[in-house]
Amino acid sequence: MTSLTAPDGPRGADSADSLPDLVADARALAGRGRRTILGLTGAPGAGKSTLAAALADTLGPELVAVVPMDGFHLSNEILHARGARGRKGAIDTFDDAGYAALLTRLRDQGPDEIVYAPTYDRDLETAIGSALPVLPTVPLVLTEGNYLLSPDGAWPLARAAMDEVWFVDLDATAREARLIQRHVRHGEDPTRARDRALGPDRTNALAVEALRGRATRVVRMTS
Template sequence: MIQDARRLAARPGRTILGLTGAPGAGKSTLAAALADALGPQLVALAPMDGFHLDDAILHARGAGGRKGAIDTFDDAGYAALLARLRAQAPEETVYAPRYDRDLETSIGSALPISPDVPLVVTEGNYLLATTGAWPRARAALDEVWFLDLDPRVREARLVERHVRHGEDPARARERALGPDHDNAVAVESLRRGATRVVRLSGGARPGEPGT
């Protein structure tokens, strides 16, 4: 996968690669591995999670318990960011938001993206969705890789992630098998639109041997 990303970075102009898959499949891990392997001169990250709607908005809508569902993101804002990155002017720096998992909130303008970086990697659940502004986001992407991982491994990783960010184990498991599972079902139904399906082995993280 690293060599494939390197080939994308060698294309003329700007290339945008999307990584998608169900929650816990390893999207952010692979994105970070590609960025580390190729370096900041070749790769910049612009994650979809920066477009989470704020908790106050979700609670006002009665959607506080469904954070991570497709309607809990600013899809139009995300599509607009990708369009800017696609048409980025030579003298322009684009600033993308970053999602802080410890604070469970988005931090605006946290990720500066230079116009000289040839490959932008974005990752998130709904890159292949066909409703709302998601098709506009997909239109800005050159390729979308769908990460496929055994559901049992994914769910175990989700529980581990939630505990690491402050949930008690029982609540973490409830979340992984409840809202996260519902989101996973929705994401799995979209895999047909991917450029490539990347099947990951259960023992290795994306970017490690065995993936």
């Protein structure tokens, strides 16, 4: 990840952000004196998890915990039963109510409570429950995923728990190339990886892109 630009949002239409700019803004959110939740959304492969990791690594575990939306993937067994395994990653293949409930719990976390959030193993393609402990002393929770801005189902409840949502954007050609590489890296043959990136992933990306106007700001990834 190199430089980033924010074509709209609080800084104005022509302003540009570097990673240090974004770190400074995240640090300010962590300094509000209360639990704050920052969402990072965008199409598959745009760099949401990359940005979340960069912010968390720079600010450190005392200030930031990362809780991914992907921990709420429905199991492969459930998707097979519903005939939806080939659409895994579509909005209806997630437990949106469970995700909203977790974010609400994190927003209202008590001073003596540890919240255990799920994560997602890309190699196994499955969610792992209670894998991410979130301490009550951590002021900023980063959560990243595709559908944080959806107006349907329980997604608005999840959005209501977030203080800000940044839309992470990347040129479609670069983003799809990155997706193909990711699928190959996690064990798919190149042909199937390409079909997945240019098929279901592209369909999901179009749905997510349509929601960018709901974001607090847009951050453009340049690589």
